[in-house]
Amino acid sequence: MSFVVEMLRIRKEFPGIVANDDITLQVKQGEIHALLGENGAGKSTLMSILFGLYQPDGGEIRIRGKQVEISNPNVANDLGIGMVHQHFKLVHNFTITENIILGIEPKRGLVVDKKAASAKIRELSEKYGLNVDPDAKIEDVSVGMQQRVEILKMLYRNADVLIFDEPTSVLTPQEIQELMKIMRNLIAEGKSIILITHKLKEIKAIADRCTVIRRGRLIGTVDVAETSEARMAEMMVGREVNFQVVKAPAKPGKVVLAVENLSVLNNRKVLGLKDFSLEVRAGEIVGVAGVDGNGQVELVEAITGMRRAESGKIMLNGKDITEASVRSRIKAGIAHIPEDRHKHGLILDYSMEDNIALKVYDEPPYSSRGLLNRNEIRRYAQTVIEEFDVRSGQGAISVARSLSGGNQQKAIVGRELAQNPELLIAVQPTRGLDVGAIEYIHRRLVEQRDKGKAVLLVSLELDEILSVSDRIAVINNGELVGIVQADETDENEIGLMMAGVKRGDIR
Amino acid sequence: MKMELNKEYVLALIAVVLGLLAGAILMMLTGNNPLQGYYFLIRGGLMSIERVGNTLATATPLIFTGLAVAFAFRTGLFNIGAAGQMLAGGLCATAIGLSFAWPKVILLPTAVLGALIAGALWGFVPGYLKSRFNVHEVVSSIMMNWIAYWTVYYVVPGYFKGPYLETESRKITEAASLKVAWLTKMFSGSYINLGFFLAVLAVIVIAFILNKTTLGYELKAVGFNRHAAEYAGIRSNRNIVISMMISGALAGLGGAAFYIGYASNIQIGVMPSQGFDGIAVSLLGANSPWGVFFAAVFFGLLHSGKGFMNAMTNIPPEIADSIIATIIYFAATSILIERCWDRLKKYLRGAK
Numbered sequence A: 001m002s003f004v005v006e007m008l009r010i011r012k013e014f015p016g017i018v019a020n021d022d023i024t025l026q027v028k029q030g031e032i033h034a035l036l037g038e039n040g041a042g043k044s045t046l047m048s049i050l051f052g053l054y055q056p057d058g059g060e061i062r063i064r065g066k067q068v069e070i071s072n073p074n075v076a077n078d079l080g081i082g083m084v085h086q087h088f089k090l091v092h093n094f095t096i097t098e099n100i101i102l103g104i105e106p107k108r109g110l111v112v113d114k115k116a117a118s119a120k121i122r123e124l125s126e127k128y129g130l131n132v133d134p135d136a137k138i139e140d141v142s143v144g145m146q147q148r149v150e151i152l153k154m155l156y157r158n159a160d161v162l163i164f165d166e167p168t169s170v171l172t173p174q175e176i177q178e179l180m181k182i183m184r185n186l187i188a189e190g191k192s193i194i195l196i197t198h199k200l201k202e203i204k205a206i207a208d209r210c211t212v213i214r215r216g217r218l219i220g221t222v223d224v225a226e227t228s229e230a231r232m233a234e235m236m237v238g239r240e241v242n243f244q245v246v247k248a249p250a251k252p253g254k255v256v257l258a259v260e261n262l263s264v265l266n267n268r269k270v271l272g273l274k275d276f277s278l279e280v281r282a283g284e285i286v287g288v289a290g291v292d293g294n295g296q297v298e299l300v301e302a303i304t305g306m307r308r309a310e311s312g313k314i315m316l317n318g319k320d321i322t323e324a325s326v327r328s329r330i331k332a333g334i335a336h337i338p339e340d341r342h343k344h345g346l347i348l349d350y351s352m353e354d355n356i357a358l359k360v361y362d363e364p365p366y367s368s369r370g371l372l373n374r375n376e377i378r379r380y381a382q383t384v385i386e387e388f389d390v391r392s393g394q395g396a397i398s399v400a401r402s403l404s405g406g407n408q409q410k411a412i413v414g415r416e417l418a419q420n421p422e423l424l425i426a427v428q429p430t431r432g433l434d435v436g437a438i439e440y441i442h443r444r445l446v447e448q449r450d451k452g453k454a455v456l457l458v459s460l461e462l463d464e465i466l467s468v469s470d471r472i473a474v475i476n477n478g479e480l481v482g483i484v485q486a487d488e489t490d491e492n493e494i495g496l497m498m499a500g501v502k503r504g505d506i507r
Numbered sequence B: 001m002k003m004e005l006n007k008e009y010v011l012a013l014i015a016v017v018l019g020l021l022a023g024a025i026l027m028m029l030t031g032n033n034p035l036q037g038y039y040f041l042i043r044g045g046l047m048s049i050e051r052v053g054n055t056l057a058t059a060t061p062l063i064f065t066g067l068a069v070a071f072a073f074r075t076g077l078f079n080i081g082a083a084g085q086m087l088a089g090g091l092c093a094t095a096i097g098l099s100f101a102w103p104k105v106i107l108l109p110t111a112v113l114g115a116l117i118a119g120a121l122w123g124f125v126p127g128y129l130k131s132r133f134n135v136h137e138v139v140s141s142i143m144m145n146w147i148a149y150w151t152v153y154y155v156v157p158g159y160f161k162g163p164y165l166e167t168e169s170r171k172i173t174e175a176a177s178l179k180v181a182w183l184t185k186m187f188s189g190s191y192i193n194l195g196f197f198l199a200v201l202a203v204i205v206i207a208f209i210l211n212k213t214t215l216g217y218e219l220k221a222v223g224f225n226r227h228a229a230e231y232a233g234i235r236s237n238r239n240i241v242i243s244m245m246i247s248g249a250l251a252g253l254g255g256a257a258f259y260i261g262y263a264s265n266i267q268i269g270v271m272p273s274q275g276f277d278g279i280a281v282s283l284l285g286a287n288s289p290w291g292v293f294f295a296a297v298f299f300g301l302l303h304s305g306k307g308f309m310n311a312m313t314n315i316p317p318e319i320a321d322s323i324i325a326t327i328i329y330f331a332a333t334s335i336l337i338e339r340c341w342d343r344l345k346k347y348l349r350g351a352k
């Protein structure tokens, strides 16, 4: 029996919470070991301990049978442990080579020998099928490519235990397939992998064994091949999980959002959205399906007012809001679950209560005549936190930064739904959530619809689009390919449309 | 949040202690007894009611400029233009004081208000340039410093020059001065003036704005994460301008406190060092209003005590400046201190 990594009876406390309570994790040489647990279960914390970012309050770590103390990431590096964080740590205006050698620059005399480095990187890239151009700048490459750079960073440092913290939650379905292939190559070369993911399908597809934790405690380690998805989900949340979204047929009412011939510039100052028209009615969920970067961002930001419309019109409940400010659109009843929770969704240095009040702080009873009413804000935040089961060490006064990724997301969803908006724009609303929380959020979206509100759902996950939406608008290259009824279509048809094939052409 | 703040205060205190230790080493190296040195330094700042008054008077402009820098910093801006804003405020206050023969109850408030407005205007320009054209506020506020400097250079000899000297303005009258007889008498003839009370008031007001108002909530939100603030409908451009104006107004008041309080005229060709010391004060005060207050008073103590120390011992007054510089250095590298502190705590916990 050869374990490369053994974390035995690990304990870690944060103010108000025990993040890891006596957790044992043993990873065999050459396996892909999945780490599964609900949001806030303590997965990232456990991995941060292994990578030397946190020190455990108890327990011991053995690497290849030898007891070690990993006091900082450099020690982890020396032990051959590498980690890809959920939020990449790359310098955007550096080239890929420069990013990879940062901190361990190879020198020839006094100058950095970039040539040698980039040759080595090219070699590694070929060996593992990473397909990375060492001379490209980070700001010019896709998220999937950035992740491969992070992988290269580990390989360049000769890591042979690779930790991936939710690598797939930022990837498109195509990129996920590629990543899985890369992982298999890595295993074939004798590496061991610890994989954190909330997607049971991925665990089924690629992992050998799976360790499940719940609320900081170890539930057990299972063989993936012998365990059903449903069983793993149950171990994780402690109850049965319903994967099917249950909903009655939609009863669409009046038009709430009307987008007419909308054209919007993208960041490169060319039209990212072209002549786009779409209606969302009260009491229906319209899904927007498309490959990442095909105009979804431009559409959403134009509707919410964060980006100017070049031409065209946006109407909310019959009123023209094309030129309206972000604030007035919020007050008119538009809520928005943003795609990037750290960039737009949260002020990480604010407490949870201040974050939850972000859209209402300027109205009574949360403030009056310019003065904040702290008591009301706290009460409001507490109801949202309770309703959406946002878990943290210190409740409303926890700093947003200290929450686990999934709980940050739940707080944002809670904040937006608590406004009871006329129109909810949900972009990847379940990104990074565990299956239990996904089930809950989906139910809330349907509930919102059944209350007679309009919902626009933008997601890269076809499963989510197909199971939650009533109608599906497919977008390609900034243009509307077509609109189909969710119950009259399937993955294949949507897939073809996403590639730009019009519906008429299919039949 | 509370805990975080406490930690910052601890770090500031550690920086102070380390700075004092470094000063002690310097004193020893120059062949002096550090205990004696510090004894006279502190006595020099506090030994009589008059000296206490002088310490507070020295601290007053620092409180204002420290607040100015801290306020801007909390909202994500680096106001390096406090010196120019001070000059603008001081010039405006002096000009008002010299131009009108009104009774004190009207003239003094008008002069102070003028300083406030002039400072705000000097802050407005970089704020506007940043919000409108994305010009970095560091560049434009340094330029505003020199505009203020040359404006004084031109205006003072041209319109307010003194009877003998071209290089400074006439003395303002008692009616335009923040110095008041009862206060001077209470502190047995010290420099202390109403500016100090204005400064305390400013600390309270700024703390209130930052913590209790929707304006403070918005300003800090923009400072922490401009994208998220805009997503929530907060107009970050407008907030940048407001923040720079408030920051400038504070420094402008500092100008009043200095030129029509501590001093009684304005000189040409001098960029007030308090403008830049404000950055250090803000740093040491962890960018919190009360932190700024205590940091400024501490610096005031060092400044006003160093002369006495020099007179009583052989220690050069520059040692006091070195201490200040060292403290700033340690405050700026507080990350390192924090690391050592955490390690020490862990070590202690492991030991018991």
Ligand SMILES: Nc1ncnc2c1ncn2[C@@H]1O[C@H](COP(=O)(O)OP(=O)(O)OP(=O)(O)O)[C@@H](O)[C@H]1O
Residues within 6 Å of the ligand: A014, A015, A017, A018, A019, A037, A038, A039, A040, A041, A042, A043, A044, A045, A046, A391, A392, A393, A402, A403, A404, A405, A406, A407, A432
């Ligand atoms: N630096 C910190 N300070 C305080 N509390 C923390 C800190 N880091 C994590 N926590 C708390 O510890 C718990 C576990 O967090 P962790 O990030 O490990 O969860 P996770 O299993 O990775 O969840 P997710 O799937 O949502 O990412 C959470 O309740 C979180 O609020």
Ligand SMILES: [Mg+2]
Residues within 6 Å of the ligand: A043, A044, A045, A404, A405, A406
């Ligand atoms: Mg996590």
